[in-house]
Amino acid sequence: MEILRPYVEQVLHPALVSLGIAESNWKSMIAPSRERFMGDLSLPCFAFAKQLGMAPNLIAEKLQSMIEPTEVIDEINSTSGYLNFKVSPIWLASYVASGQIRVGDATGEYPSGDRAVLIEHTSANPNGPFHVGRARNAILGDTLVRLHRLHGNDVRAEYYVDDMGKQVAVLAWALANLSAERVEEILSDREPLNELWKNKADHERVRWYQAAQVLRNDDDYKEDIEREIAAMVHASENGDDKVLASFENAYQPVLDGMLQTLGRLGIYFDEFTKESLFVTNGDVSKVMQKLTELDIHGVADNGAEYLDLGARGLKGKTEFYFRRGDGSSLYATRDIAYHIWKFTQCDNLINILGEDHKLQSKQVSLTLTEMGYKTPEVLFYSFIKLPEGKMSTRRGNVVFMDDLLEEAKAHAAEVVKEIRTDYTDQQISQIAEAVGTSAVRFNIIKVSPDKGFTFRWEEALSFDSDSAPFIMYSHTRSRSIAKKCHDLGVDLSRINDIDTSNIPDSMYELLRIIACHNDVLARSVKQNRPNLFASQLLNLANYYNGFYRDCKVIQGGKVNHSFLAISEIASQLLKSGMIGLGITPLEQM
């Protein structure tokens, strides 16, 4: 509870001075209390023991006896070497009611901070529909975008479009050389295209891609295809307009289909930057020229060039190749040019990458440092497995995000239909869409990014556990109360009177959670860990439910304005926080 910190420091300072502790590094030792019942902030006294020649628990007790409770801190206690400070309910209630707890805006319309942050996420090759594994990037990335905005940063969300190279070339080759009949013939042993996605280009065209991959492994065709594709790749890397245009015609509809899926999850981008840009505008050549001039530069027998990053602490394979023997650039080289450009657009740069990119990212960062540039922050995430093993488009062992969203919506609709018998079909559909997409997002966000997990349908569709619907439900309760109060003639824009003579425990506990809300948000953003804020929102919803139980806003047709004020503040924080996580706030459900 950072809002309490200055008050704690103020009362602690004279006491510590009179004990003979003058330095001020004790300030950094003040931390949130371990247990809620003990307090809000605590000072561990172990570090003073040596200097004072006293046992820590005695120091804590001594300090306690020297400090009088104040209007802000009404409880000071010491237990086993810790001095605990607890915030006064009356002061806290007034503080919260006065509107000083910042309710951020995750839509990013009114950035209040001074940091311009560029977050690059997803950037998936446009060759087929999202499966759940690939979507983890988009969901983590978009959540980070939203949380940074909620925190006040000015954020730009970027998608780096891989519009050159082998993957797109394969797709373009297949579309140019294979008929629909031929594709289906090649894929005859696979599951057919789901009827639902028949006109969605990402699902349609991925079959061409898959068929081409089959042929590329077929001895009868392999060599010819490889030669043709290699020629296309080569041309694209040299900035050949015609080939790049044919690539774009091949991938753009696929990308559009993929973005449609992301749109359903509330994921949008501010900017799409094509990889080819840095080849055609000369940046890549300049980068390669500069790299050639570095001390750690080396040349292979056939003229390929690399940097020896072993000299800069990289272990394992230390040669980092940036130019092929034929003089063309590599993906990583272009990525360096892209990073240099990105740094001209922002103060902070964040990349969301799968754990398979760890080495590559390290190489890029070391190289950027070598060239004198800043390096990006990177959020790595582990892959999502299926019970049957690794997800693989090639082997058909995938769960498509489109299918998951359909299932989630259908499941949500069943639940709504069962418990809200008076809702219309349209209401049910709207609620089910919100619940389904929110639940899918939340189930991915709540898991720590560096931990891999296994996708299970029953967990992905579970709404009664640790879930988005739980949070959504608390929020609709608060809206329902507000609506009732409005109908009773209360002006909701003018409620900030708190009856400090009546602060039940569950209201106090809710206030304490509210008081830490922005602390958690700041930490979540600073450390790029969306799951921390997800947990905070779950807590907020939980304590709101406790408040709801004990503090009746409306009783016997009369409105308790004090409770209503707190309910409304909690409601706003729930709503802004939900938008921050990409959960859809509903008025009723």
Place this chain on the structure above:
RNA sequence: GGGCGCGUAGCACAGCUGGAUAAUGCGUCGGCCUCCUAAGCCGAAGAUCGCGGGUUCGAAUCCUGCCGCGCCCGCCA
């Protein structure tokens, strides 16, 4: 084989610049709808902090060895 990361109750997660009885949520079990939406609330049980050593007055936290899981080790992207 080498490198990087992960391993905390049935599940998920916090704590990891060493320090309080390892916190929180879900699930489980038991209870609660004449009461603002029971998609809810209350209570209880549940942890060899992967395993073994070491450093320390004190280790989930630091060091080390092992085990398990993931990823990487292309002049691919």
